[in-house]
Amino acid sequence: MKLYKTITLVSILLLFPYLLWAQEMDAKAIVKKSDEKLRGNSNKATMSMRIVRPDWERSMSLKSWSKGQDYSLVLVTAPAKDKGTVSLMREKELWNWMPSIERTIKISPSMMSQSWMGSDFTNDDLLKQSSIVEDYNHTLEAEEEVSGFDCYKIKLMPKPDAPVVWGKIELWISKEEFHQVKAAYYDEDEYLVNEMQAYDPATMDDREILTRLEMRPVDEEGHKTVITYEDIDFDINISESFFSLQNMRRVR
Numbered sequence: 622m623k624l625y626k627t628i629t630l631v632s633i634l635l636l637f638p639y640l641l642w643a644q645e646m647d648a649k650a651i652v653k654k655s656d657e658k659l660r661g662n663s664n665k666a667t668m669s670m671r672i673v674r675p676d677w678e679r680s681m682s683l684k685s686w687s688k689g690q691d692y693s694l695v696l697v698t699a700p701a702k703d704k705g706t707v708s709l710m711r712e713k714e715l716w717n718w719m720p721s722i723e724r725t726i727k728i729s730p731s732m733m734s735q736s737w738m739g740s741d742f743t744n745d746d747l748l749k750q751s752s753i754v755e756d757y758n759h760t761l762e763a764e765e766e767v768s769g770f771d772c773y774k775i776k777l778m779p780k781p782d783a784p785v786v787w788g789k790i791e792l793w794i795s796k797e798e799f800h801q802v803k804a805a806y807y808d809e810d811e812y813l814v815n816e817m818q819a820y821d822p823a824t825m826d827d828r829e830i831l832t833r834l835e836m837r838p839v840d841e842e843g844h845k846t847v848i849t850y851e852d853i854d855f856d857i858n859i860s861e862s863f864f865s866l867q868n869m870r871r872v873r
Contacts, residue, residue, distance in 0.1 A: 648759035648760055648761040648775050651759075651799070653754045655801050656754050658799050658800075658828060659830065661856045662688070662689065662856045663689070663855070663856060663857050663858075664686070664854060665857050666684070667850075669683070670683055670848050671846070673844065674844055680700075682699040685747075686859060692861060692863075692864040693749060693864070694708070694710075694868075694869070694872065695707065702721075703738070705718075705720035708728075708748055709748075710748040710864075715732075716728060718869040720870075733784075742846055742848070745785075746836070751785040753777060756784065757778060757790065758778050759775055759776070759777055761774075762791075770793075770795040770796075770800065771795065771796045771797070772793040772795050772802055772803070773793070773794050774791065774792070774793050787807060787814075788807050788808050788809035788810065789807040790804060791807075800819065800822070800829075802819055803816070803817065803819070816836075816837050818835050819833065819834050820833045825850065826854050833848070834847070834848045835847050836848075
């Protein structure tokens with residue numbers, strides 16, 4: 622009996638690294654499937670954005686295009702004073718085209734955590750320079766219910782030297798649909814900064830997605846930004862040349 626217990630303990634110790642690896646792979650696979658569902662191989666979307674503050678609100682209309690993880694472009698189509706403003710990511714380089722001053726401005730990595738167009742979304746949130754799949758290590762922490770969805774709760778910790786904005790992310794991903802139902806964003810000291818929650822499932826193109834995203838800074842009462850998807854097409858035929866500095870000035 623003593624020998625059996627010793628062999629069992631040794632077996633567990635030998636298997637422990639594998640079990641940790643298996644959990645990591647399972648958690649990463651869940652995050653990857655969720656990310657791929659939201660992105661597709663490529664996509665084109667029409668959205669509205671509403672920035673809410675205690676004493677005012679502002680609304681914007683947007684179009685966006687993306688291809689893989691290296692190319693994305695966001696165009697402001699309204700209101701008139703911001704119309705034509707473009708943000709571009711091309712092979713991890715980021716740019717803004719400002720039609721009011723007719724200038725193209727390169728966004729430095731240090732600016733990725735800054736607000737995009739005065740909203741509660743960061744430049745990185747919109748342009749997705751960092752990858753929640755490749756730039757983080759993933760741990761399956763729990764299973765919880767959020768907004769009526771049975772979810773996996775997954776902790777994301779940045780890999781060393783990864784070009785990320787957040788010191789930690791927690792994701793709640795629904796088990797059946799792989800929706801990103803909720804996200805919590807922490808700074809480098811693991812202090813909670815922003816919370817995002819998604820609502821309103823609807824079928825767009827060939828899949829069901831959550832069409833309304835609400836981002837709230839936790840320390841600013843009455844502040845939130847709401848993005849609503851009005852239309853999205855996945856796996857469209859779009860070339861890498863679309864995501865060029867020249868096209869920023871003429872895209873419509």
